[in-house]
Amino acid sequence: MTLTPLPLSTTTRLSINGDRLNRSIADLAAIGKLENGGVCRIAFTDADVQARQQVQAWMEEAGMTTRIDAAGNVIGRYAGRSENAPALATGSHIDTVPVAGAFDGCLGVLAGIEVVRTLKDNNVRLNHSIEVIVFSDEERSVIGSKAIAGEVHENPAYYVRLDGLSIEHCLAKVGGDWSQIATAKRKDLAAFVELHVEQGGVLENAQVPIGVVTGVVGQYRFAVKIKGRPNHAGTTPMNLRKDALVAGAQIVLAVNRLALETPGDQVATVGYLTVSPNATNTVPGEVDLMIDLRDLSQSHLEQLVGQLRAEISAIADATGTEIEMRQTLHILPTLAAPGIMNAIEQVCQTLNLSNMQLPSRAGHDAQEIGRITDMGMIFIPSRAGISHSHEEYTSPEECVQGTNVLLQTFLRLDRMYAH
Ligand code: HGY
Ligand code: MN
Ligand code: MN
8 A cells, every 4th residue: 555655845844853852862871971971881781781771762752662673673663654664764873882972873873763753743654664773782793783684694603702792692681682683684674874973074174064975884803812922021032932912013013004005095903902911020921902994895805804814924923923813893885875865965955954975984884784775874073073982072953953864864765765
């Protein structure tokens, strides 16, 4: 049964309640608050569980039904006017890196809820159902959006965290079930649009309020374990040492050099490193570090990974250490759907908001969902391009602008994807 879409005049006047949106952002940021003003809500910790419960309650207050899938994704659904229409979806993540701001991921989830609150306040039902999804563990395994896309690694050991927690344990803690993970795969989404802070400085430098994302970079992450020989710092001659930290330091520099000196605009980072036994007067015996490698081209990434493996093998030989390099994440680059980019640009014109196209150099759940349906992303500026830091900031006005663009984009997509 098809319904005529709502008259454009009814809906183009709609705008969100900015105070309510920004209050939700502040209230969510209070969960896991740090002394320096940042937020810590590592996936599957008690703070993450508490934040999920809060968001689920807001979804239900907004008139959505909610469910938790086998990957622990929290899925709110605001029914459309035709029950069998595929859903238009939005959302993002509320888990954070260890010292985060209030906006990375959270804005996308709360903007989605605010869009539904606004539709409900105005008694508007779109042709499509609207879904707002909180994806599980975007910052590490990306298991939530990977499960919906059907891209989960079949071996649960692939997802063992550095703190030793298994994926089965983590998912169970948030209402998921690893043994049923295949049931999370979706085929019924008409389109997906994610609102996110840019986490870079392009929009701010260009003084443009809205970014229309062209595509999201691909990523590889590796856990590297270096085994040397712990020994006395005084009595062990330099030529007899197997110093794990010397090898680790050479890897950190090799990763940085690879990104700086290879033609292209790849980025590479070692952001995590532990040393043991980590004592002033002991030659380091073991080092664990993590490598993060990104680029818009998959083939270029593969070439960089090949070069890195060769360099690390040479460092093992030169330092007499054993080095294991285990892949912990691979995400293919994903392009945005031109039709959705177009719709976002048209909305910006009607709202008189200047906009520009740009790639996303941060990873997002949208890039996984873009494997099963048309995907688009809307960016708003990050002050000084800062993110993954307590200094992350975007103004309340910019959050309102981005959320109104999301609302009007959904109204357009409801007509574009009329089935
Ligand atoms: O690492 C990223 O790009 C994302 O913030 N998880
Ligand atoms: Mn994010
Ligand atoms: Mn992030």
